[in-house]
Amino acid sequence: MASAVRAGRRLRRAAEGGELEGVPASLRGELEEALASEGALVPFSLLRRLHAALREAGSPLYLHQLLEGSEIHLPEVPVPPRNPELVARLERIKAKLANEEYRRMTRNITGQEMNGTLAEFGRQVRSVKAVVITVFNFIVTVAAAFACAYLGSQYVFAESAAHVLSAVIVASVVGLAELYIMVRTLEGDLGKL
Known part of the structure; x- marks a missing residue:
């Protein structure tokens, strides 16, 4: 689940240019620290506090303007390792299904169907006899x-x-x-x- 935003140019410019007047220095420091981190990921909690601080200060700057050009950071979901027993079982099932499909497709090619027809013909001959x-x-x-x-x-x-x-x-x-x-x-x- 997303919990951070990758900062865009507008948010960086606002933090570096001093547009965040009226925002407490501690909050500005946290924002600058987040922007300096790897990937410039700003947590949602910091954005909520920044939004509240901008509203209290009566700043003409809105949060949606600051987030213009930013992207929501979606962390990679770790893929759990597959159970080797399950993998082996799935392989056996796939092989069995492929074998059955092959037998079904080649049933008319081999003599099996002809033997069935000859057997049926033999029964009919005996009945007629x-x-x-x-x-x-x-x-x-x-x-x-x-x-x-x-x-x-x-x-x-x-x-x-x-x-x-x-x-x-x-x-x-x-x-x-x-x-x-x-x-x-x-x-x-x-x-x-």
Whole structure:
């Protein structure tokens, strides 16, 4: 926090030229001593007392006129030394974040993404394969039921129309039963395909 002013030419000229009439000699001495110090830093407390003395003396000189060209002195803030443990931890975190960013950027370049796509493609092929096998199994089962019913009906019926009709009925019943089991399987009641 600022606590002093670096004196400008106007304040120096007033102190050296005797414009500070009516100001006690001790106060003028303090001001001259402050102006002679390194950096010509005049503390705010001295300026307050100077201002009060100028008002008591009824001087036509105002404090803002004296401070014209002066600068507020801001002392340097001492920077505390950094904790080495904290610095090491921050370096590890930065390295970890940089590594993650690098992996994220290069994810599509390496074979990782392709392996993921191939794995997904393999799952889809297996799923399609299971569906094809199920449909093939359905067709074979219905055809076998039709053939068995047609051949078996020859021993019961003499007409060819009766053979075909009985075979269609048996094949339809077996097909509906097979569809019922497929639907239940796909719904997950009897397990996965």
